[in-house]
Amino acid sequence: MGQKNNNKYRKIISAATRVFAKNGFYKAKVSEIAKEAGIADGTIYIYFKHKDDILIALFEEKMKEVLDNMKKQIRLESDPLKKIQRFALLHLKLIEDNKDMAEIIQIELRQSSKFMKNYHNEKFVQYLDLIGDIIQEGKEKGLIRSDIIPGIGKRAFFGALDEMSRFWVLSKRHKYDIETVAKHISNYFINGIKS
């Protein structure tokens, strides 16, 4: 049954990613997810108790993956300012490489804090904190101004990246390539906060 490494469980998550990305959570029909996964409607209810649970499970999975990946990459850099650059590039690359996931994070993450009342998105908080920690480290090394508040800085930087992601996801043609955007965004931010 509901084993996470189970074949059908995976198929449902994968299908739901595509279906949710297409029209958002509310417009997505369970029967459409089933069809996309190539299984019967009822089968979904062997693996998930409610439609909502599919979305929550999907988040957890994707965010864990993103978070682990980002942590690993950040560790490869020792200079905090370089870490910020790498964060930007990796974040945007992730969006580019996984459009469906990006749409979910873009569209659904926004609603999530509303409709998943009690669901506190721990993984997202950790993701933001990765940035906060880099800023803190930079301050301690004297590379970043001492008056910078990590709690504000991390949101400013994430917000900037995130807005570019939305633009990327919603655009048909891409005016700027990922590398250019990442370079610019991280440069504004680094110049803005460095000592």
Next chain:
Amino acid sequence: MGQKNNNKYRKIISAATRVFAKNGFYKAKVSEIAKEAGIADGTIYIYFKHKDDILIALFEEKMKEVLDNMKKQIRLESDPLKKIQRFALLHLKLIEDNKDMAEIIQIELRQSSKFMKNYHNEKFVQYLDLIGDIIQEGKEKGLIRSDIIPGIGKRAFFGALDEMSRFWVLSKRHKYDIETVAKHISNYFINGIKS
């Protein structure tokens, strides 16, 4: 009938703002909007053809208001860098003063480009362009580096503000006051892009 200055039309928009803000568009019931507005369910259909149309009308109204207000305020400042500061402060004040509207713009605007397929949010584009124009002006006056791309800069800045807005809207207690946040965000950005 559907006159925009009509009393009931206004009441519906106002009620819908509150109801949509509470649980998002999809969870909001038309009957609840009617109840909140103190009118009968059917009356709503005299003024709006579909539930969706209420949301669209609501956007247009609020965004027009925000846009006009912002334009007026920006004109009071002549220094482009000061304009950026003022933009940040005003944007965040707006969120603070109008939490329901902010939640709608935060939560629903995100979905909008998905669920209102053909609805191109012109007012939002104009809002972003206000920032782009300030950056352009700053470049021309030699106050902003010539390699800054307004199309990226405007999104980075808006994204930063917007992420802080979301944080503000979703937080019970507010760790930082609006003025502090506005000052920090605009400082990061101004330092990041100035000559």
Next chain:
DNA sequence: ATCATATGAATAATCATTCATTTATTTAGC
């Protein structure tokens, strides 16, 4: 009296969820 507005109960469509039934897989006896 006529026309415009407003009402809210009734309608109808939409989907999430269930469950009686079928199909597949495992276990145990020989």
Next chain:
DNA sequence: GCTAAATAAATGAATGATTATTCATATGAT
């Protein structure tokens, strides 16, 4: 290694709940 219970998974048509929308009727204004 084979067969037959026994158990687990999967099916999809039927159910039931929810709600957007309609419309026959009522109310109020001119």
